[in-house]
Every structure is written in C-alpha cells, then in structure tokens.
Amino acid sequence: MAKNIGKYGALLATIMAVAPFCAAQAQDAIKIGFVGGFTGYLAPYDQPTLQGIELAVEQINKAGGIDGKQIELISRDMRSDTAQAAVTAQEVVDQGVQVMIAPCDVDPAVATGQITQAAQIPTIAACASTPILPGMVGDYMFANYTADNLQATALADYALEQGYKNALVLLSRDTPYTEMLPRYFATVFEKKGGTVAATLEFKMGQQDFSAEVTKIKELSPAPDVVMTAAYEPDFPAFIRQLRSAGITAPVLGSDGIDSPTTLELGEVAEGVVFSNAGYPTPGSALEKFNADFKAHFGEEPSAIFTATGYDVIKVVEAAVKATGGNLEGPALRDAIDNLENVAVATGSITYKGMNRVPLRVVALNKVQGGQKVHVANVTPNGADVPPAQ
Numbered sequence: 001m002a003k004n005i006g007k008y009g010a011l012l013a014t015i016m017a018v019a020p021f022c023a024a025q026a027q028d029a030i031k032i033g034f035v036g037g038f039t040g041y042l043a044p045y046d047q048p049t050l051q052g053i054e055l056a057v058e059q060i061n062k063a064g065g066i067d068g069k070q071i072e073l074i075s076r077d078m079r080s081d082t083a084q085a086a087v088t089a090q091e092v093v094d095q096g097v098q099v100m101i102a103p104c105d106v107d108p109a110v111a112t113g114q115i116t117q118a119a120q121i122p123t124i125a126a127c128a129s130t131p132i133l134p135g136m137v138g139d140y141m142f143a144n145y146t147a148d149n150l151q152a153t154a155l156a157d158y159a160l161e162q163g164y165k166n167a168l169v170l171l172s173r174d175t176p177y178t179e180m181l182p183r184y185f186a187t188v189f190e191k192k193g194g195t196v197a198a199t200l201e202f203k204m205g206q207q208d209f210s211a212e213v214t215k216i217k218e219l220s221p222a223p224d225v226v227m228t229a230a231y232e233p234d235f236p237a238f239i240r241q242l243r244s245a246g247i248t249a250p251v252l253g254s255d256g257i258d259s260p261t262t263l264e265l266g267e268v269a270e271g272v273v274f275s276n277a278g279y280p281t282p283g284s285a286l287e288k289f290n291a292d293f294k295a296h297f298g299e300e301p302s303a304i305f306t307a308t309g310y311d312v313i314k315v316v317e318a319a320v321k322a323t324g325g326n327l328e329g330p331a332l333r334d335a336i337d338n339l340e341n342v343a344v345a346t347g348s349i350t351y352k353g354m355n356r357v358p359l360r361v362v363a364l365n366k367v368q369g370g371q372k373v374h375v376a377n378v379t380p381n382g383a384d385v386p387p388a389q
Contacts, residue, residue, distance in 0.1 A: 029072040030065075030327060032057075032316060033097035035088045035112050036126075037104070040080025044232065044259055045104035048302050049126045050075060052309030052345070053101065055296055060313065066320045071313070082107045089115040097121060098327045099316050104145075104305065106130040106176050113137035120329035122319075122336055124312050127277075127305050129255065130176045131388035134356035140333050142356045144312050144349075146255065148177060148229075149388055151275040152184030153380040154362035155252050158273065159189060159225050164250070166197050168216055168223035170230065170238070174204040180389060181229035181254055187386045189227075197223050204234055209241045216247055223249050231256030236265055243268040258303050263370050272367045276304045278346035279363040279374040289345035304346070304363075311344035315351075318342045357388070 034053060036046035057071045065071065074095055078088040085108035092100065093115055100116045102109040104127040116123040117138040124142045125133055131147040159167065169186050172178040186196045197219055200212050216223065226249050230238055235257050242251070253262075253274035262269055280287040286307055293301045301307065319335040320327070339351045350359045364375040 028069055030069050030099075030316075030320060031072045031074060031095065031097040032099045032101065032313070033089075033092035033095070034073065034075040034101040034126075035078050035085055035092055035103060035108075036075065036101070037080030037108065038075075038077040042080040042104055042108070044261075044303070045127055045305050046080075048305040049101075049104060049309035049312075051293070051297060051301075052306035052311075053126075053313055055293060055306075056310045056313035056317075058296070059292070060317060066317050067325045069320075069325065078103065078108060078112075080105075080108070082111050085109075085111040086115055088112075093119050093121060098329070099124070099332065101126050101309075101312055102128065102141075104128055106133055106136075109133060110136050113141040116140060120333075122329060122333045124315065124336075126312055127255075127308050128177075130180065131357050132176070135388070139356075140329065142336055142351065143358060144315065145308055146275070146277045146360045146362055147357050147388070148181040148254075149184045149386050150360070150380060151254050151362055152181050153188050153385045154275055154364060154378040155227065155254070155273075156185050156188035156192065156194070157378065157380060157384070158364055158375070159227070159252060160192055160194060162225075162250070164194065164224035166195050166221060166224045168197055168219065168226045168249070169199045170202060170212065170226065170228035171199065172202050172204050172230065172234075177254075177256070178204065178229045178231075182227055183389075184386045185227050185252075188384060191384075197221075202230070202234065202238070207233065207237045209238045212238070213241050213245045213247065216242070216249075217245055222247075225250045225252060227252040229254045229256060232259065232261055236261060239265065239268050239272070255304065258305075258365070258372075260302055263367060263372060265367075266370070269367045270369075273364060273375060274367075275362050275364055277308050277360060277363065278304055279365060279372075279377065281374060281377075285343065285347060286345055307345040311346055311349060314344045315339065315342060315349060 078085040089112040100123040102112040102125040109125040109128040127145040129145045134141045169182045171182040255276040258276045322335040323331045
C-alpha cells in the first residue's frame with residue numbers, strides 16, 4: 001500500500017486534531033488515545049485503522065455517545081519508530097486517556113503497552129497479530145486482530161485441502177510476525193501429514209531475492225506451494241522475482257499483503273491466497289461497514305484494517321457499557337477480558353477465556369483478475385492451533 005499513501009494526505013492533516021465530539025465537558029468524555037504510525041512503514045496499516053476508528057467514534061457520538069458520554073479521540077503519529085512510540089504514548093497518557101489503541105506492529109505496540117501498563121490503562125493493539133503480545137506486556141494489554149497462529153492454521157488446512165504435500169516456507173527473523181506465522185504454518189502442515197521441503201530466510205527490505213529464488217528452483221521435487229508472511233515492500237519484490245524465474249508454484253500469504261499494492265501487481269500475483277480478518281459477503285456486517293465507510297469518506301476501504309480499527313471502538317463501547325460507565329482502569333480491563341460475542345464490523349469478537357487474544361473467524365481470499373475474491377471463512381479447530389510462542 002506504499003503507493004497509495006498519498007491519498008491519505010487529507011487524513012494526515014487532521015491527525016493532531018481531536019476527533020469530533022459534542023460540547024461535553026472534559027470529565028464527561030471518554031478519552032481514547034491512538035498512538036499510530038501514520039508516517040513511515042506502518043502508514044499502510046495504521047492510517048486505514050485510524051479511518052475506521054474515526055468512523056466508529058463519529059457514529060457513536062452522533063447516536064448520543066456511550067451511556068451519554070461522548071468519545072474524545074486523541075491520535076498522535078509516532079512515525080513508525082519504536083522509541084518514539086514510547087515517548088508519544090507517555091504524551092497521550094498525560095492527557096488523561098482511559099483507553100489506548102496501540103500500533104499495528106508488535107515492537108511499537110509493546111513500547112506503547114509498557115507505558116500504559118504502568119498507568120493501568122487498558123490498551124488494545126489494533127492489528128498487531130503476534131499472539132504472545134499481551135503476555136509480553138501485562139494484564140492491561142489486549143490484541144484485537146486475528147492472531148498469527150490462527151491465520152497459519154487456516155492457511156495450512158487450506159493447503160492440505162488443495163492436495164499440497166510439499167511446502168517451501170520463506171521467513172524473516174526480523175519481526176515475530178514474519179518469523180513465527182510461517183513457523184506456525186509449518187508446524188500444522190507437518191502435523192497433518194505435509195512435508196516442509198525447506199525453510200529459507202530473508203532480511204526485511206533486502207529487495208533482491210535472487211539467492212532465495214535460485215534455491216527454490218533447485219529443490220527436487222519442486223514445492224507444491226510456497227508460504228510466506230512477507231509484506232511490503234518485500235512481498236512484491238519476492239513474487240515478481242519468483243515468477244520471473246519461471247516458478248509457478250501457488251503462493252500463500254497472510255494479512256500483511258491485504259493491500260491495493262498486491263492487487264496492482266498484475267499477473268505475477270494472480271492466484272495468491274492470503275488470510276485476513278474478514279470478507280464482505282452479501283448481508284454481512286462487513287458489507288454494511290464498507291457501505292458506511294464509502295458514504296463517509298467517499299471511497300472504498302483500502303484494506304480490512306479500516307474495519308478492524310472500527311472493531312476496537314465497538315469493543316471499548318461494549319466494555320464501558322458492561323462497567324455501567326466506570327472508566328477506572330481495572331474495571332475496564334476486567335470488562336474487556338469478559339466480553340463475549342460482541343458484534344463488530346468483521347462479525348463478532350470474544351475475549352472471555354482467551355488470555356486477551358480474541359477469538360475470530362479467519363477469512364481466506366484469492367487475488368483474481370486484480371480483484372480480491374472470497375475463498376472461505378474458516379474457524380480452525382482449537383486443538384490444531386499451535387501454542388503461542
């Protein structure tokens with residue numbers, strides 16, 4: 001989505017502003033902070049997330065708020081820098097927020113959460129999907145997005161259903177997401193009878209995948225499928241070079257490639273299947289969200305991260321209602337931890353009994369003719385999901 005960052009220019013102009021809310025006095029407002037990477041490598045994820053958050057805030061405030069209290073949104077750009085995330089989080093905490101939303105990558109999410117954990121402020125990572133994230137920070141930290149091990153299980157099940165028996169896994173140790181999601185996939189794939197022919201590693205940002213592609217081409221037998229959690233700018237570079245080398249094996253990816261950039265790759269991305277948090281099937285809550293989004297912003301959502309950003313505010317709304325309006329940190333934390341089947345844009349979300357990592361449906365999607373086509377919604381068997389590492 002790096003090519004599309006420019007279209008968010010108008011959004012960036014308002015990032016430092018407080019989201020619209022009625023003329024309620026400060027003590028009557030519910031203050032929600034969002035420390036996001038609105039510039040830098042996280043912009044394709046945190047900017048759409050901010051749009052979804054803003055839409056939810058506006059809708060709730062227009063409907064009278066939460067138990068009569070308006071939401072005040074305080075969003076700040078941490079410039080996709082982990083050290084800056086901690087500094088910015090402290091600045092937002094100092095403004096008296098009762099809930100914090102953390103960035104879409106695990107390292108700055110942890111940095112944000114360490115600040116809010118000390119202040120006993122419930123914090124929800126909008127689309128960081130590392131399942132150990134809450135445990136890395138503490139009992140005030142929650143995930144929101146479909147966890148890596150859940151996505152990996154759905155992808156492995158799909159691969160086996162397609163008859164793929166011999167997989168090539170490409171990973172990077174540079175982030176937990178790019179390392180562990182492929183490892184979870186390999187664990188499930190092998191547990192259910194598949195074979196991982198090789199595991200190759202890359203460095204994020206390297207752009208030249210000739211060495212990795214050569215190794216894939218030399219494998220005998222050739223892999224039935226290639227699986228990776230690489231995302232921009234690495235995935236476009238990899239898939240182009242893979243296809244240029246004449247390797248036609250199907251490619252499986254994850255939610256990091258749910259972006260316009262992937263769809264704009266043309267023939268090289270044709271047939272790529274990837275997981276994410278939802279698909280707008282007819283009559284679904286996500287279809288309605290997309291229509292509301294277009295009516296508000298004048299364009300289609302750029303990625304599922306708009307909807308999952310919206311989901312975070314609906315979770316906060318449900319938690320505040322569950323406490324009867326008690327905005328103290330411990331009360332809100334416990335309320336989130338006990339939520340079940342909360343209706344959100346992507347369907348429903350449950351935290352109760354899930355160790356602060358939500359139970360969600362995994363959507364599988366395919367790139368076809370430059371469009372994202374729905375393959376299936378999958379709820380993996382819990383016994384098949386590898387333990388978080």
